[in-house]
Amino acid sequence: MQKKRGLVFLSLLAVPVLVVMGQHHRQPSPSASQDSSNIKSLSAAETEGYLNGRGMGLARAAELNSYPGPMHVLELATPLELTEQQRTATQQAFERMRDAAVRLGRDIVAKERDLNNLFASSRADQTTLQRLTGEIAALQGELRLTHLRAHLEMKRVLSPTQINRYDELRGYRTAMTQSGRGK
Numbered sequence: 001m002q003k004k005r006g007l008v009f010l011s012l013l014a015v016p017v018l019v020v021m022g023q024h025h026r027q028p029s030p031s032a033s034q035d036s037s038n039i040k041s042l043s044a045a046e047t048e049g050y051l052n053g054r055g056m057g058l059a060r061a062a063e064l065n066s067y068p069g070p071m072h073v074l075e076l077a078t079p080l081e082l083t084e085q086q087r088t089a090t091q092q093a094f095e096r097m098r099d100a101a102v103r104l105g106r107d108i109v110a111k112e113r114d115l116n117n118l119f120a121s122s123r124a125d126q127t128t129l130q131r132l133t134g135e136i137a138a139l140q141g142e143l144r145l146t147h148l149r150a151h152l153e154m155k156r157v158l159s160p161t162q163i164n165r166y167d168e169l170r171g172y173r174t175a176m177t178q179s180g181r182g183k
Helices: 002-026 030-034 044-051 070-075 084-120 126-157 160-169 172-178
Strands: none
Touching: 044 084, 070 084, 070 126, 084 126, 160 172
16 A cells, blocks of 8 residues: 555655656747748848848957947047048948958858758758858858957057047946956
8 A cells, every 4th residue: 555655645746857857858948939030040130240241249358348339439539539541431431341242142142042052951961061051151250250350450440549448338347347358
């Protein structure tokens, strides 16, 4: 009798565990929301970012180490007290960066579409997969370099005082000073 009670007790303990496990398996994957998109490997925001030449954090190493980005420099032109020459140089740097980024972004989206179609059509093979992912990686590297170069250019256009002000206006100066990296 005691053995029977023990089995009943263990069975009752197992029910909540099985219910939780069953619920866990029914939760959709975070990628499920992309299942109906044109290119399943890119979110709508990523696709939009690539096609519009957005930075998407690609130049974070520069931005957070006192290498301002041209778009933000233009946004902060008044408080940074840009000269007309600096404004012109910054606008040109931004346009070069944006034009190259849009071109590269379109190429990345096209290659991601090819990759998606390769799997969607069940034609994926090692050779094609290696080629496509290599092409995508090269394009992403070139895109990142494009954004980082623009930040490098801003370091030459702005004065040290303007760069410090930029960091303050963007909220970096306090964090950088506290971490011992500030100037």
